Amino acid sequence: MNSPGTHVHHLDEVRILDLFAGPGGLDVAAHFLGYKSIGIEWDHNACETRYAAGLPTIHADVSVMRETRFDEIPTSVDVLAGGPPCQSFSVAGNGAGRRALETVKEFIHRLVDGEDEAEIDRDLHALGDSRTALVLEPLRWLLKAIETDGRDPYKVIVLEQVPEVLPLWEVYAKLLRGGEGRLRGVKYEAECWKLKTEQFGVPQTRKRAVLVARLPGHGAIRPPEATHLPFDLLRGKRSAVQPDMLPTETVSSGPQKRWISMGEALDTASRMEGSPVDVSRLRTNGSLDFFVVSNYGSGGDPKNRGRRLSCEPAFTVTGKISRNKVYKSLAEYEAENSDRFTIPESGVLQTFPHNFPWSGNDQAQQVGNAVPPRLGMHVLGRALRGMAPSDDELAAASTWPSVPRATTEELRRLGCGDRSQCPPDSHKVIRPRGESGP
Structure with missing residues (x-):
């Protein structure tokens, strides 16, 4: 180096x-x-x-x-x-x-x-x-x-x-x-x-x-x-896919604004010039309404997957966010016809810039x-x-x-540098069986 x-x-x-x-x-x-x-x-x-x-x-x-x-x-x-x-x-x-x-x-x-x-x-x-x-x-x-x-x-x-x-x-x-x-x-x-x-x-x-x-x-x-x-202040108990249970308009209390929803964040990012965030697939009649089913169970039950509406904040973004399932409607949910967040979309939910240059693997x-x-x-x-x-x-x-x-x-x-001081095996390339190269 x-x-x-x-x-x-x-x-x-x-x-x-x-x-x-x-x-x-x-x-x-x-x-x-x-x-x-x-x-x-x-x-x-x-x-x-x-x-x-x-x-x-x-x-x-x-x-x-x-x-x-x-x-x-x-x-x-x-x-x-x-x-x-x-x-x-x-x-x-x-x-x-x-x-x-x-x-x-x-x-x-x-x-x-x-x-x-x-x-x-x-x-x-x-x-x-x-x-x-x-x-x-x-x-x-x-x-x-x-x-x-x-x-x-x-x-x-x-x-x-x-x-x-x-x-x-x-x-x-x-x-x-x-x-x-x-x-x-x-x-x-x-x-x-x-x-x-x-x-x-x-x-x-x-x-x-x-x-x-x-x-x-x-x-x-x-x-x-x-x-x-805080999200918990406004969130009430509700069943999974009932978007009418929560308000979508801005609610404020004093100087604090309502939390920002994942729908708002993704919609804003998608409208920026040259943005790789394209949520047109999640729109219905021009409206960005969807819900997300978590990859993780809740309450100690791995089958009890949490759900969030597009008018709510996302779940904690983890390294498994690509496993969360996104649905536009109850019909899609019942048909198990799910979508996934892309990497730029996941980055936006973390508040990285919409055009942040994600590179490498994982x-x-x-x-x-x-x-x-x-x-x-x-x-x-x-x-x-x-x-x-x-x-x-x-x-x-x-x-x-x-x-x-x-x-x-x-x-x-x-x-x-010349990689001599990088962590051991960190630049190792694993090739498919039968493939050769330098």
């Missing part, structure tokens, strides 16, 4: 380091707020999306990067951000992380207290799910910056995860406020909250645990102010793993400048700027 110093125009004035960057949810948010970022991502497919989008990226394992290549991170970086993989903590996962929450809290204290990291790593490995340990990586990156000559402590830390991780963020916050042990007297103002994405204009219901920490001197840290009503997984950029804009805006994104910034975030192919190629050289 070439030295980042030879790519000054991409890494100059980079302020935000995005760990576990995925396809770029936080980076997209930073872009529309006017901040430059660089992401570390181990998945080659997500890196391809990032290169196509013009997002500076290092294709690497976050732990390896910290241990052996820390000096490649630009010294201009003063914001540490990221969302460690959540599968072991997620309700949808096997729950290893949730069962080990108390143990992981102990590891956080052990790291700050200065215990031998090799022993900590051995104990973490014994938990049986290596992904659980990744929730400690942001703390390790912070400690690395504090303990490395020529580096300053990060001025701002922004972390997000599934709501089950909130107790760990609370431990983080308490230790960051104390500044003891390996923190060497560096103290932060730190707060954490549980946020609902639909309250920030994201057309899906999704809960996230968010931590924001900041060096003192910039005032108290306040939570992002919700701009929309694109549905990329979409599902991402932070919704609109939520990211609210969190980063509050953390970095103490205010919400402006209406103009939010409006601009609907369209992604065109990226020249030369820029994509240069970012690929920056991120992968």
Whole structure:
């Protein structure tokens, strides 16, 4: 891999380091707020999306990067951000992380207290799910910056995860406020909250645990102010395909607007110039009325699939969103004549720009793993400048700027180089049996 110093125009004035960057949810948010970022991502497919989008990226394992290549991170970086993989903590996962929450809290204290990291790593490995340990990586990156000559402590830390991780963020916050042990007297103002994405204009219901920490001197840290009503406030119990049970007109209460529905979001995206979002197949007599049947069961019954109407927010967008079934009518439902959301449509439900250049394989997984950029804009805006994104910034975030192919190629050289430092086997091509090639 070439030295980042030879790519000054991409890494100059980079302020935000995005760990576990995925396809770029936080980076997209930073872009529309006017901040430059660089992401570390181990998945080659997500890196391809990032290169196509013009997002500076290092294709690497976050732990390896910290241990052996820390000096490649630009010294201009003063914001540490990221969302460690959540599968072991997620309700949808096997729950290893949730069962080990108390143990992981102990590891956080052990790291700050200065215990031998090799022993900590051995104990973490014994938990049986290596992904659980990744929730400690942001703390390790912070400690690395504090303990490395020529580096300053990060001025701002922004972390997000599934709501089950909130107790760990609370431990983080308490230790960051104390500044003891390996923190060497560096103290932060730190707060954490549980946020609902639909309250920030994201057309899906999704809960996230968010931590924001900041060096003192910039005032108290306040939570992002919700701009929309929570979906649960207006939703009543109803049977599956009865669109007349809910209002479609805008309902407001004070300064907050009604949540944004998936129908509204997709319809708006489809009307943009050159948009790859085409929902004409879901229209009936010009009206965009449909309903979605979830890929997941509810209430402990895998056969009891949840349903949402087009006038409601989408279900949480996961890597399995392409398995959700979309129907235009009850007749189609009874005939099992279903449709699916396309990748651009799924991206719009995550609040990515309608023309975001999804690339590589496993694109549905990329979409599902991402932070919704609109939520990211609210969190980063509050953390970095103490205010919400402006209406103009939010409006601009609907369209992604065109990226020249030369820029994509240069970012690929920056991120992968000769591939010698990329994660093992990440560029391996599996060929069909009998097919040969170089």
